[in-house]
Amino acid sequence: EPLMSLRGISKSFTLGGNTIHALRNVDLAVLRGEIAAITGPSGSGKSTLLNLCGLLDTADGGEMLYAGQPLPAADDARKTLLRRQTIGFVFQSFNLVPVMNAYDNVDFPLYLLGVPAAERVRRVNGALERVGLAGLGKHRPDQLSGGQRQRVAIARAIVKHPQLVIADEPTANLDAATAAQIIALMKDLAHEHGTTFLVATHDDRMLGHCDRALALADGVLLEGARHAH
Ligand code: ADP
Ligand code: ADP
Numbered sequence: 001e002p003l004m005s006l007r008g009i010s011k012s013f014t015l016g017g018n019t020i021h022a023l024r025n026v027d028l029a030v031l032r033g034e035i036a037a038i039t040g041p042s043g044s045g046k047s048t049l050l051n052l053c054g055l056l057d058t059a060d061g062g063e064m065l066y067a068g069q070p071l072p073a074a075d076d077a078r079k080t081l082l083r084r085q086t087i088g089f090v091f092q093s094f095n096l097v098p099v100m101n102a103y104d105n106v107d108f109p110l111y112l113l114g115v116p117a118a119e120r121v122r123r124v125n126g127a128l129e130r131v132g133l134a135g136l137g138k139h140r141p142d143q144l145s146g147g148q149r150q151r152v153a154i155a156r157a158i159v160k161h162p163q164l165v166i167a168d169e170p171t172a173n174l175d176a177a178t179a180a181q182i183i184a185l186m187k188d189l190a191h192e193h194g195t196t197f198l199v200a201t202h203d204d205r206m207l208g209h210c211d212r213a214l215a216l217a218d219g220v221l222l223e224g225a226r227h228a229h
């Protein structure tokens with residue numbers, strides 16, 4: 001069973017009296033443990049698709065299933081809970097809280113979830129260690145390199161043991177060596193834990209490591225072939 005299924009999903013925006021069809025009749029099955037890339041030119045609907053799959057936004061039409069359960073468009077409370085409990089986010093510009101050190105940035109989702117304090121300490125230290133940042137917990141984002149910041153962001157995304165990680169151009173701001181490390185880390189996590197990664201990317205360094213590429217063109221999704229690694 002797929003982790004997430006989209007059937008006939010559409011999403012429009014109205015801007016100055018014009019209707020913009022950001023997604024048109026999208027069908028997609030996101031499999032557990034896969035790293036799926038979403039590509040397409042600017043304005044083709046990538047962010048809109050990531051927002052829907054990340055349960056941050058609601059489609060106008062179509063059906064979504066998550067972990068086998070229908071996700072009624074109107075049930076915002078349920079989507080918020082599922083998002084907090086099971087989905088992690090990683091961004092191009094890292095989106096860390098600048099006044100919090102690395103440890104507190106990673107701890108924040110667990111705090112929001114109401115995880116008991118002792119369990120939080122164990123999990124935050126585990127996640128920092130997993131991304132290779134044990135010992136750097138006291139550093140604020142401005143005291144870390146770009147690659148280290150993205151590792152903090154990945155630790156923050158995985159600390160709640162998510163089923164799905166949504167990543168928006170996660171390697172765009174990183175040099176080649178650092179990008180390669182971040183990609184390897186994502187692949188290892190997908191294989192170790194069956195975590196699914198949905199990644200909007202133009203980065204050829206990343207695309208070669210994805211299980212498949214989904215191309216968006218003007219809101220229409222063209223599914224690429226699945227490749228074996
Ligand atoms: P991409 O991420 O591929 O650049 P987006 O999903 O951001 O594409 O945008 C798809 C289309 O929807 C674009 O034409 C964009 O201008 C439009 N769009 C996206 N979000 C909004 C919004 N909140 N209001 C109006 N138009 C939007
Ligand atoms: P923990 O020590 O947090 O209970 P595990 O021993 O199960 O976690 O896993 C080791 C590390 O792998 C953890 O520190 C965690 O950050 C990461 N991890 C665990 N589950 C997932 C998951 N579903 N997706 C990604 N990373 C995970």
